[in-house]
Amino acid sequence: MTEKPDSYEVAVERLEQIIDRLDSGQAGLRETLDLCREGRDLVAYCSAELDAVGEGLKELKLDELAEKLDASATPGAS
Amino acid sequence: MGKALAPDRVSLPGPFAVGRYARKLEEEMRRRARVSLIGEVTGLSRSKAQAYFELRDAEGAVPCTIWLNDLEKLDLPEGGLRDGTEVVIAGGPDYYRGGAHASPSFSFRATHIRLAGEGDLLARLEALRKQLKAEGLFELQKQLARPLLPKAIGVVTAESGAARRDLLAGLERRGWRGTIVWAFAPVQDRHAAPRIAAAIQGLAAQPRVEAIVVSRGGGSLADLWAFCDETLCRTVAMLRVPVVSAVGHERDSTLIDDVAAVACSTPTHAAEAAVPLDCVAARGDLERSLASLQRAAGGAVRARTPHLVALARGPARALRREQLALNQKTREIRAASERGVAERLGFQRRLATVVLERARRRAAGAEMDRRRTALHRAEVALRAHEPERTLERGYALVEDRAGEPVIGAAGAVAAERVKLRFADGSVGATIEEQE
Numbered sequence: 001m002t003e004k005p006d007s008y009e010v011a012v013e014r015l016e017q018i019i020d021r022l023d024s025g026q027a028g029l030r031e032t033l034d035l036c037r038e039g040r041d042l043v044a045y046c047s048a049e050l051d052a053v054g055e056g057l058k059e060l061k062l063d064e065l066a067e068k069l070d071a072s073a074t075p076g077a078s
Numbered sequence: 079m080g081k082a083l084a085p086d087r088v089s090l091p092g093p094f095a096v097g098r099y100a101r102k103l104e105e106e107m108r109r110r111a112r113v114s115l116i117g118e119v120t121g122l123s124r125s126k127a128q129a130y131f132e133l134r135d136a137e138g139a140v141p142c143t144i145w146l147n148d149l150e151k152l153d154l155p156e157g158g159l160r161d162g163t164e165v166v167i168a169g170g171p172d173y174y175r176g177g178a179h180a181s182p183s184f185s186f187r188a189t190h191i192r193l194a195g196e197g198d199l200l201a202r203l204e205a206l207r208k209q210l211k212a213e214g215l216f217e218l219q220k221q222l223a224r225p226l227l228p229k230a231i232g233v234v235t236a237e238s239g240a241a242r243r244d245l246l247a248g249l250e251r252r253g254w255r256g257t258i259v260w261a262f263a264p265v266q267d268r269h270a271a272p273r274i275a276a277a278i279q280g281l282a283a284q285p286r287v288e289a290i291v292v293s294r295g296g297g298s299l300a301d302l303w304a305f306c307d308e309t310l311c312r313t314v315a316m317l318r319v320p321v322v323s324a325v326g327h328e329r330d331s332t333l334i335d336d337v338a339a340v341a342c343s344t345p346t347h348a349a350e351a352a353v354p355l356d357c358v359a360a361r362g363d364l365e366r367s368l369a370s371l372q373r374a375a376g377g378a379v380r381a382r383t384p385h386l387v388a389l390a391r392g393p394a395r396a397l398r399r400e401q402l403a404l405n406q407k408t409r410e411i412r413a414a415s416e417r418g419v420a421e422r423l424g425f426q427r428r429l430a431t432v433v434l435e436r437a438r439r440r441a442a443g444a445e446m447d448r449r450r451t452a453l454h455r456a457e458v459a460l461r462a463h464e465p466e467r468t469l470e471r472g473y474a475l476v477e478d479r480a481g482e483p484v485i486g487a488a489g490a491v492a493a494e495r496v497k498l499r500f501a502d503g504s505v506g507a508t509i510e511e512q513e
Contacts, residue, residue, distance in 0.1 A: 008355065009226040015367055022374035029378055036375035043368045050357055050364070053229055053256035057249070062232070062261035062280050 005042065008049045015042045100175035100182060107184075112170040115140065115186065116198050119163045129159070133167060133186070135202075136308035142167060144188040152191055162267050164194035164303060199299045203306050207333060210308075215315035219339040222320045227355045228288035230257035232281030232319075234274055237262035241293040241324070241345045248349025253357035259287055265294040271307030275314075282319040289352045290317075292334060293324040293345045305332035314338060324348030469501040477504075487512055 005011035018039045021027055027035060117133035117140075124130070129149055132139045144167075149159070159165065169188040176182030210216065235241045242260075249258075261277035264270045274292065281290050292314075294305065304310070305325045311333045314321050320339035324347065325332045335341035342348040350356075469475060476484040478493040490496055490509045497504045 007225060007227075012226070019367060019370050019374075022370065022378075027378075029382055032374060032378035036371045036378075039367065039371040043364050043371070046360070046364050049227055050361060053227060053254050053353075054357060055255060057246075057255040058257040060257060060259045062259050062277065062284070065259065065284060066280060 005045055008046060011042045011046050011049075015039055015046070018042070097175070100173070104173045104175050107171045107173040110171050112168065114166055114168040114190075116164065116166045116194055116202060119159060119165055120161050122159065122161050130185075131159075131161075133165070141183075141185045142169075142188050143172070143185040144169075144191060148189050149191070154191065154193070158193055159191060162269070164199060164300060165191050166194050166198055167191045194300070196299050199303060199306075203299070203333060206306065206308055206311075207336060210311060210315070210333065210337065215312065216336050218315050219317065219321055219337060222318065222339055224320045224339060224351075224354060225288045227357070227360075228256065228353060230259060230284075230286040230288060231352045232259045232261060232278075232284065232287040232290040233293065234261045234263055234277045234281065234290065235293040235345075236265045239265075239295060241295050244345035245291065245293055245324075245349050248346035249353060251346075252349060252353050252355075253361075254349075254353045254355075256353075257286065259284055266297070266301055266304060270304035271310045274304060275307075275310040278310075278314060278317065278321065282317050287319060289320050289322060291322045291324060291345075291348045291352050292338070293348055294326065295345075296326045299332075302326045302332050305334040307333075310334065311337045322348045322351045469499065472501075475499040 005014065018035045022032060022035055022039075115133055117135045120132045120134055120139070122129065122131040124146065126146075128143050128145055131142050133142050134140075167186070167188040168190040169186055172185055172187035174180075174183050174185070233242075233245060235245070237260075246258075249255075259281060261281050263273040263277045265274070278290055278292065281287050292305075294302065299306075302325055305323070314323075314334055315337040321334075321337075322340045322342060323332070323334045323338035324342040324345050325334055331341075340351040342351050475498070476490060477497045477499060478484050478489075479495055479497075481497075484490050484493050484496055491512050494509050496507050496509060498507050
């Protein structure tokens with residue numbers, strides 16, 4: 001696996017570069033196979049990112065988060 | 079620090095009697111120009127004769143009073159004058175010098191009050207807009223990177239309202255089902271602006287929140303006035319988390335729209351701005367990308383296969399060609415070689431013959447000489463041993479009838495008849511007896 005991208009947009013940008021390069025027909029066999037491997041890793045990363053925001057909407061309330069934060073910050077609070 | 083001067087040592091006019099000064103101050107104030115002011119009513123209270131309030135905006139406030147008599151003459155709607163109301167008041171500064179039992183006070187004595195209209199609000203809004211723009215506050219949010227696919231977004235809106243529902247519908251259409259942190263706040267009354275600002279700051283403090291949506295349905299500019307609050311807008315401008323504003327509709331342009339990273343006309347659009355990636359379309363794009371990659375990988379190999387095959391066949395073909403050429407050469411060489419060998423052999427033979435002949439001749443010559451010499455020697459030796467030589471010296475050779483030499487006496491007896499050969503001829507003799 002190549003280095004994990006910083007974000008979805010970085011991954012997609014790189015993926016587009018890879019596909020452009022492959023489409024250009026300029027890449028040699030070794031480069032083509034390397035780019036395809038990197039591209040598949042990027043697709044896998046992007047799919048995982050989409051999965052992370054596709055499983056189910058989770059709704060939180062800021063007030064409750066703030067209360068929890070306060071509770072955890074209070075000495076002696078469990 | 080210098081020593082404070084005693085009052086009587088200060089070279090100023092006076093001292094005057096304070097009551098007289100207060101009266102003069104009162105006169106002075108009341109002579110000042112009458113003006114109209116615009117601001118928000120806060121701290122409204124009433125006594126028997128007057129109403130008291132502060133008129134304030136983000137920069138400051140003025141204590142105001144109005145005689146109830148004057149207030150009742152005004153055509154204000156029932157409950158129109160209340161805290162949080164934007165009003166335009168007309169009047170001038172006043173100073174009440176106090177009395178035996180009343181404290182002195184300064185106020186802006188209003189004689190007329192009207193609720194601020196769109197025109198008044200727009201004028202204020204434009205002045206504020208100009209100021210914030212000049213300070214560069216419109217650009218700060220727009221320079222922030224907005225994540226294409228935030229995992230968590232914060233939303234400030236009214237707890238009950240169409241905005242919340244529309245936003246959820248927009249996110250659902252996007253195929254986005256991440257985490258929403260709701261920060262519910264009033265979106266209209268005078269407490270709205272600080273509560274909204276606090277909610278935005280609270281959301282921005284959540285490490286997971288990557289974008290914040292501030293949403294409210296449409297309304298008049300007065301309804302949306304909280305979103306033109308200077309403090310709120312400055313708070314948004316300085317935030318490090320991108321804010322998407324969806325306040326009112328397109329025709330209503332609030333100040334928060336100007337300072338936000340993105341301004342949207344509806345909550346649905348705000349959903350799209352907060353989650354720029356359409357997750358449904360993105361999945362399709364990824365599948366297409368994957369197909370492209372597979373095609374490229376397969377194609378790259380397939381495209382090169384014939385060439386590779388040709389290349390792979392190349393050596394075999396070349397070898398075969400070389401083999402054939404080699405065989406041909408071998409045959410040629412062999413033929414040539416055989417020819418060459420034969421020729422060479424012939425030549426060598428001829429050469430050998432010549433050489434041998436020469437050698438033979440040379441050898442023959444030498445041999446002949448040698449032989450001649452030997453022969454001569456032999457001849458000499460032989461001649462020394464020839465019976466004739468001996469005979470010449472007076473000896474005779476006895477031969478039998480067959481001409482064979484008779485060596486001894488017994489032989490002679492046996493032969494009976496012998497021939498005596500002398501150097502000059504032979505004579506017959508008969509052996510009589512052995513003596």
